[in-house]
Amino acid sequence: MSLLTLEKRGHVAILTLNRPESMNALGAPGDGDQVRAACDEVNADPEIRCVVLTGAGRAFSAGGDVKAMKAREGAFAGTGVAIRDGYRNNIHRVVRSIYGLEVPSIAAVNGAAIGLGCDVACMTDIRIAAEGAKFGVTFLKLGLIPGDGGAWLLPRTVGMSRAAELLFTGDxxxxxxxxxxxxVSRVVAADKLMEEAVGLAERIAQQPPHALRLAKSLLKQGQTASYDTLMEMSAAAQAIAHLTEDHMEGVEAILEKRAPSFKGA
Structure with a gap:
């Protein structure tokens, strides 16, 4: 079954992990290519200004397919070199593609987000959880480590102490x-989750699209760049923004005391 569906609602794209029968398990052959294709489509579409990522059924994603691990099938088959290459060329492609979205992204976590599933949620910019959602970094309970980049991102999301507690206990x-x-940023009732996530996405999508993508890029680069490097990047990005029609629309809207209408120009 196809892993992912893509629905466009105006300037918002909704990506849904769509394997409810396996709690949206990830890592089957071809998953990386599917996710990359969807994310490439989003990045190439100037009409899309924000993405909502969620899961079908009762889970966001339960992570790697434990049954495939047991059978040593798919991404977990072959020699150590083959398994390494499976991570590089498939599982890493999933997380790199989501992390590489150029527009703001929101994870609407509707249920369990475990292991790789939790790390995928962390690859988004904003996370909103349903009241019944659960989060776990349970790799060690399977005799594994975070093979998907989670050890890099999780401390940047919750701090080193919390990240260490989650990883070392598997709680x-x-x-x-x-x-x-x-x-997560907020917790909402399960039946309001998508309404809240899409509503937030629509508010974000009201912003000027060129400046929005530049702003996201600066936030991401700021996680690793030096202060001086980021200052230079900020000056260059700001110069680009100053020359857009949307900048002048924003200025005129303030002076005329009205809401702006940004066109992506």
Whole structure:
């Protein structure tokens, strides 16, 4: 079954992990190519200004397919070199593609986000959780380590101490704890999750699209770039923004005391 569906609602794209029968398990052969194709489509579409990522059924994603691990099939088959290459060329392609989205992204975490599933949620910019959502970094319980880049991103999301606690214990935390720890921005009723996520996406999509993509790029680069490097990048990006028609629209809207209408020009 295809892993991902893509739906466009105006300037918002909704990506849905669509394997509910396996709690949206990830890592089957071809998953990386599917996710990359969808994310490339989003990046290439100037009409899309924000993405919502969610899961079909009762889970966001339960992570890697444990049954495939047991059978040593798919991404978990072959020699050590073959498995390494499977991570590089498939599983890494999933997380790199989501992390590489040029527009703001929101994870609407509707249920369990475990292992690779939790790390995929962390690859988005904003996370909103349903009240019944669960989060876990349970690799060690399977005798594994985060093979998907989670060890790089999780400390940047919740801090080193929280990340270490999650990884070293393998504990699964509830949505309220995830909110307290900064793993999610807010917790909402399950039946309001998509309404809240799409509503937030639509508010973000009201912003000027060129400046929006530049702003996201600066936030991401700021995680690793030096202060001086980011200052130079900021000056260059700001110069580009100053020359857009949307900048002048924003200025005129303020002076005329009206809402701006940004066109992406």
């Amino acid at each position: 699964v935390i509830d949505a309220a704890t995830a909110e307290k720890w900064g793993l």
